Amino acid sequence: MSEAAPLLQVDGLRKYFPVRGGLFRRVVAQVRAVDDVTLQLRRGQTFGLVGESGCGKSTLGRSIIRLQEPTGGRVLLDGTDITRLGRQALLPYRRRMQMIFQDPYASLSPRRTVAQTLREPLDIHQIGTPKEREHQVSQLLDVVGMSARVLNRYPHEFSGGQRQRIGIARALSLKPDLIVADEPVSALDVSVQSQILNLIADLQREHGIAFLFIAHDLAVIQHVSDVVGVMYLGKLVEVADATALYSSPKHPYTRALMSAIPQPEPGSGRQRIMLEGDVPSPMNPPSGCPFHTRCPDAMAKCAELTPQFTNLGSERSPHAVSCHLYGHDS
């Protein structure tokens, strides 16, 4: 595997949900949840994906690992297009991409013990002998900081943070190359949140797993990400190295998002960029730049022309922004 080839290459990925109506349940509209997204992820790297609810970030994550069938575009895992593989052909790739979920109360099957939950992936993919699997399950618990004594317990006997650890152990069981983590800490209390974030950061360092880390909170994203992408109405609007993005956000939406986070520092006296109104419906996205209806810097052409990505960074550390403020023609 050459250094340059990315582990994950997403090309123009689209996921539209049909809206049916009328007599024969014809498709009367499309919800463009993910609309032409391109991104890359290197081995062992974490891509932080941030955006508000309904921007399509979860759908993007699920479409990448084929929990939802993409409408168009390609997803290459180590150079293989997995978007059109059948169930059997996909199975070996399933092993290499796993997911961590948002709701620790819904992500574990309530009638199955910890041991059953953690063994299932090993059984399905027939990894090792049954004896080895048992050993592996205990090891997994150890990795996520839990004692093997809990193996025969049911999920409801654990707290949210503990369940999230079990969920992480399940994702690790197949030793994947890529984990999609969908808001893994947003349902947890602050004090537990940081425990889980630390765990994820540690795992990433120690096991060299690449993460697609999805969150609505820019502060959470910063702690774990190497590269950050900002999504709005199904499209990426800015992608850059974390350092570059946090030190100088370019897209007006990124800047507004950053300034909107309430800071636990009284009297910090920050200038807040207040956005007007609500996010438009993805069923009927605005023409041109999707953000122009709420953008404080909108110009006349924003309503007409869809902006292209411009690299404001260097060749080695790109900083891509999709905004007319930075276009070559402006």
Place this chain on the structure above:
Amino acid sequence: MTATPLLKVTDLAIEFSTPQGRVRAVDGISFDVYENETLGIVGESGCGKTVTGLSLLGLIPSPPGRIAAGSIELAGRNLAKLDEAAMREVRGGEISMIFQEPMTALNPVFTVASQMTDVIIRHKGLTRAQARREAIDMLGKVGIPAPARRLDDYPHQMSGGMRQRVMIAMALACGPKLLVADEPTTALDVTTQAQVIELIGQLQREFRMAVILITHDLGVVAETCQRALVMYCGRIAEQAQIEPLFRSPRHPYTHGLLDSIPRIRDQRLTQLPTIAGRVPDLLNLPPGCRFADRCTRAQEDCRTAEPELTQAGQSAFACYHPIGHQPAEPVA
């Protein structure tokens, strides 16, 4: 700030009966709220902050819950002793409340007009036409565009942010002295949340009312409140003005909480500070300080008797070994 508090809560205890036994969700808390101020009540889930808010309006679901002890005095009247009919006069009149879930908090089968005018007519005794004018006026004040037209909408025709604005308009329609806001922005997106926080602050100043803001988000507290209390396991851990609370927290829990909030930093940390362990079970509380098991400063005395809330310097806190240089004033 006037010398006499608008709301005086003393030794409030709220009990729930569960199949496993009685549980004190709130266990002897006291605090004051003054006119024209915003008080934050912060804490993690299950700390009793929401129950406290509900108790102020007599909305504790009963059974299984009840106010087991203490008093809630609003302008000299003990609300904990009022009967249901008298309490109804208070609700929506003198005290209003807004909730976390704007999507479900409004009745889906009645128009905004109907829901708002009902409240106004009930508390102000106006005619329907007058109430309607007031409602339009209020919707305008909370920043709903074309309020006269939106008034006849049903809730499902509005976005989450709009519905929360309608809730706020309804809450303020009768000029309450106190607004209890329970996680009013938690269910909203960051950019909408910023709008709503701004709005509550602006209306608080305009109406000169007292606001109790219940939230788990210390960032929201820092930006909107003058004073805050930090709750842990049904007790007040620390209470202070915002400045000292955030700059020099005295209770180790406050400190830990502040430390572990993810925030945008100049440098990415390798390890976020955390609070080890988890909140104890209310059915199975440790004998001493409820935070002792998770506290790095805990000593023998912390595990034997529970510390009382004590004023020292700018803060009041319930801790034997607080953080900071100021020596604690002798305990009475």
Place this chain on the structure above:
Amino acid sequence: MNAQPPASDTIAAPPERRESLWTKAAYKFRRDRVGVWSLAVVLVYMAIALGVVFGWWATSWAELEGGKWEPPSAEHWFGTNIIGQDIFDRAIYSTRTSFEVGLVVAILATALGAVLGALAGFFSGSWTDEIILWFMGVLDSIPFILFVAAIAYSLGDTPYAMHVAMISTFWITAGRLVRGEVIKLRGQEYVEAAHAIGVPELTIIFRHVLPNTSHILLVQATITFVAAIKSEVILSFLGIGVKDGMSWGLMIAESTQEVLAGFFNNFLAASVLLFGLVMAFNLFSDALQDALDPRTVAES
């Protein structure tokens, strides 16, 4: 308060209360006095029914042992009927009939509803779902008694026409309930996790989804049991129920002539026994539902 190395927050198992969902439900059920008593009554009936099956009692239910309409006596506790059969024996024997009808219908109808409901729910929006829903809608639309009558006559003289008819209508309620629940469950993240692991769809349905509807199925089975024994009485009365053997419905049918002549023993024996069983089962079903209610189980 400093950062803790992750090793030190290794999480010990919670020391308190080790309970599975079922033991928790059992605990709640035991605290419900009405529930426990009703279960006891149901068990007594069941013992009576088993005794009949093993031939311990009520063996002579069909024999002519006395005169017409004898009053209760030491020999015939409830008296005799119009042709001199012992009413007590007949009523006891009918307990077995009720249990047989109730159990067969409840188990099969619930199982059928579970499988079809789960398939419809899991593949909701697909053709599988459409067809199952259509089937439910159609069967639901035909008035029950007419449907049973039609089935009874088209199946001819088989003793199981009534069972078939009940199963083919009673599965629908279970099916709809399970379908609704499965639609909720299939969006749950643990189902997605199973997909992500590569678990085959049918395994997901039967291993991850259906077990989580078991509380609904259990309660529904008890409700179906009651519905079945109540329907049996009415169908037997109409002459399209129990064909050979004896049942409370047949006894009541017999008694319709007698009551106008002022002879109530047959009617009372069947009615009281039927009422006792149905009442106990209804109360048991309620208590079971409360104990299994996930909304209260999930608390604390």
Place this chain on the structure above:
Amino acid sequence: MELLQFSVRKLIAGVPLVIGVTLISFLLMVYFGPDKTFDLLGKNPTAEQIAEVREQLGYNKPFLVRYGEYVRELVTFNFGASESTGEPVTSLLARTIPVSVALALPGFILGNLLGVALGLLAAYYRGGLADKFIMGSAAIGMSISFLIVIIAFQIIFSSSFGLNLFPVRGWDVNSIGDYVSYVTVPTLATVFVALGYNTRFYRSVIVEEMSRDHVRTARAFGVPPAPLFYKLILKNALIPIITRIMFSIPVIIISGSLLLEQYFGIPGVGKATYDAIVTGDQPVLKAVVALTAILLVIVQLLTDILYRAVDPRVSLK
């Protein structure tokens, strides 16, 4: 206009259901239904005679052809006359349906009205003594078989062993007075049996609505219990209530209360249909099936329109 478009769409969408109902009824009542061959022939028929009669009856045609003919007769409302009595089917229905409706309607209305009222009452005093009493009575009511109630009420109200106030059986209605005297006992029995189920259902619907967030909001704004229940909660609970009531209507019209009609000897449509099934009276059965299908589609349409009237979230589009 919107309503008209909606109705047309809805009627077309009802086609699969109509097909289903006719198919099942055809299968059960005609295809596998009673064989009339030997009814038409005398004793000891020859093989040729049998074949001839079967030919006439169409028994030897393929399934689809027979079903097709069956549907054609349904669609053209070409039912003919009853095979048992020779009475034209239309006149049979016109005679029996009003009787069934008159018999079942008072009980149906009272049962639902009282059910809603008791359900509200129980929900309002949830956990209290009134709730326990009402729900306890409902549990008892639900546990008594309809058949037992009918017999017991007949003994109590109509026999010389009881009050002897009303006629024992029959339906000889020429005036309001007659109507009341014949309908009272069946109505009492219906209400007695339906009330348990209805009360339970309506209580659980209302309790469910009581737990909604918007009810807490209303309470937080000082809405008194009376308007809270009779206005805010009840309107939200109307959807399941409407569903329950509307979908009982076809059952009432078609099978009426078969048990009541059978027991009290009342010439309603339920009894007529039952007799038709028993004797394999095809013309009557066809008419009833056609009527069922039409009623179902109409009821579904009306239900949807009613939903729209009470819940603004329901769209007719």
